[in-house]
Amino acid sequence: MARIFITGSADGLGRAAAQTLLGGGHDVIVHARGAERLTAVKDLIDQGASAVTGDLADLDQTRSIADQVNRLGGCDAVIHNAGVYTGPLIMAVNVVAPYLLTVLVEGPRRLVYLSSSMHLGGRPDVAGLGGNGQAAGSYSDSKLFVTALALAVARIRPDVRSNAVDPGWVPTKMGGPGAPDDLRLGHLTQEWLVTSDEPEALTSGGYWHHQQRRDPHPAARDRRFQDALLAALAAHVAG
Known part of the structure; x- marks a missing residue:
């Protein structure tokens, strides 16, 4: 059984994935923004999950999250699930934190x-990721960036299986109760990619939707954009 760390697992797709993976006998590390949010995952902890806390919008707290996971013995897989849709922290949570982790x-x-x-509506422009502690961009930009990050990791680290997943528009707190997609399908692909030994699940560098490969924004596969993104992120977390 695998040990899987899932960011943003106090609710939504992250919690659903944690619940399913625990039920499958896997060792799960759940994550909540602060100690007060651990009540939301108490039932998962009671089932055997480990827990780490920290605000992914804060670089020091993100480093602390990594330290907490490492003190638990590291992990076999990570689902970078946490995300925000609006506000000034979009790039910090959706892109910078996954990079740093x-x-x-x-x-x-x-x-x-x-x-x-x-x-697909994101702009391949890393100017918003300066080394001055600020990170600016839209939700679409952030998802283009994190897709490019996933594919860059796949290219640079052939020993790692790295993939991006579009979970669909599902009825979570972010998606809203009227979202038309299937909630179960919204977390199935993530679980499959981190646990399955099926040949397709053992591939890397894919952009997936409901266990099917799709074509991402061309920039996500562009080596020059990937390298520019990695350089900007490295400068951002160092600055």
Whole structure:
């Protein structure tokens, strides 16, 4: 059984994936923004999940999250699930935090990054990721960036299976109760990619929707854009 770390697992798709993976006998590390949010995952902890806390919008707290996971012995897989849709923290939570956790968390050989079909409207311009502690961009930009990050990791680290997943428009707190897509399908692909030994699940560098490969924004596969993004993120977290 695998040990899987899931960011943003106090509610929504992250919690649903944690619940399913725990039920399948896997060792799950759940994540909540602060200690007060652990009440939302108490039932998962009671079932055997480990828990880490920290605000992914804050670089120091994100580093602390990585330290907490590493003190637990690292993990076999990470689902970078946490995300925000509006506000000034979009890039920090949706892009910078997954990058920093990718650099710092020890051990994973399977990585899944939550994307969105809205990434197709993103702009391949990293100017908003300066080294001045600020990160600006739209939700669509952030999902293009994190999709490119997933594919860049797949290219640079052939020992790791790294993929991006569009979960669809599902009825979560972010998606709203009227979302038309299937909630179960919204977290099935992530679970499959981090646990299955089926040949398709053992591939890397894919952009997936409901266990089917799709074509991402061309920039996500562009090596020059990937390299520019990685350089901007490295400068951002160092600055």
